Amino acid sequence: MYQSLGLVIPCYNEQQVLPLLFERLHSFKSQLNMEVKVIFIDDGSRDTTWEQLFQFCEMNSFASAIKLSRNFGHQTAVSAGLSQIDTDLVGVLDADLQDPPELFIEMMGKVREGYHVVYAVRKNRKENFMLKFAYWLFYRILKKVANIDLALDSGDFCLMTKDVVHWINQMPEHNRFVRGLRGWVGYKQIGIPYDRAGRAAGETKYSLRKLMGLAMDGLISFSSLPLKISGWIGFFAAFLGVVYLVFEFIKIFFFEKAPSGWASMIGVTIFFGGVQLLMLGIIGQYLGRVFDEVKNRPIYIAEQTVGFLTKPK
Ligand code: UDP
Ligand code: MG
Secondary structure (H helix, E strand, O other): OOOEEEEEEEEOOOOOOHHHHHHHHHHHHHOOOOEEEEEEEEOOOOOOHHHHHHHHHHHOOOEEEEEEOOOOOHHHHHHHHHHHOOOOEEEEOOOOOOOOOOHHHHHHHHHHOOOOEEEEEEEEOOOOHHHHHHHHHHHHHHHHHOOOOOOOOEEEEEEEEHHHHHHHHHOOOOOOOHHHHHHHHOOOEEEEEEEOOOOOOOOOOOOHHHHHHHHHHHHHHHOOHHHHHHHHHHHHHHHHHHHHHHHHHHHHHHOOOOOOOHHHHHHHHHHHHHHHHHHHHHHHHHHHHHHHHHHOOOOOOEEEEEEOOOOOO
């Protein structure tokens, strides 16, 4: 019933890994007896990525590439690909071969069992200990606080049916946390474990800043808990203040009259000043995102396409 498979591959300065990727895609395609299409998204690369993609797409009719007008970020690049693909099944994978395309064969087995989303769950990672711990913690916190059922330790590497992709494309968000949107859609979803290899070539394109941005998008877009926490802290602080005032009144009327406690005054003032700024910051995070949404700019700009996608939509 599913007759075609489309792969969405975001590429940002991936010149070193592309020859390996092309080879792997050819061998993967020859293992399947169904139509396979590939859409590469060049996310504003500054190396020879676009030239290589261009050449590959001109030589292989199953491939197409979109050149974004600048670096929009991984999640936007994936969204751009998803909005252009029209196959029955859609797979998302990284260009660096950390996500083995062969796993899609196992994933397709699950789709035939009736699942609409099959995502890959990382059994282990080849990153350093601190980063591994940070990822581990982030997914657990997010799962606890998110308003949707989020998959643990799963990135964007997944296989989805056309229906799910349709609904993801319907979501107008500009701050796109694709794995969250995917979870939000619902349908039957399942994870399958895999060993995440190291990068086949090149360096990671995720700077710490981008990684933090992704974490923030996930947290803020899928949870209002930070806002609630700030409310609770405010309530607790006000309560403490009242108790303290009552205590001071009792002291003045019944015990001593001399003012004292300059240091504690300053301490409390600074502490609550800090708490207020922190809470304003949290509100600011939400407000900034609301601002991004109401501006309603296009999510991405396609400058050029090559291959079966004729012109940028
Ligand atoms: N990527 C992208 N835009 C960016 C950063 C990354 O399209 O701004 C792509 C990158 O080319 C790769 C995928 O997103 O295909 C994942 O990036 P990377 O492998 O560097 O991240 P890591 O695996 O280290 O988390
Ligand atoms: Mg990678």
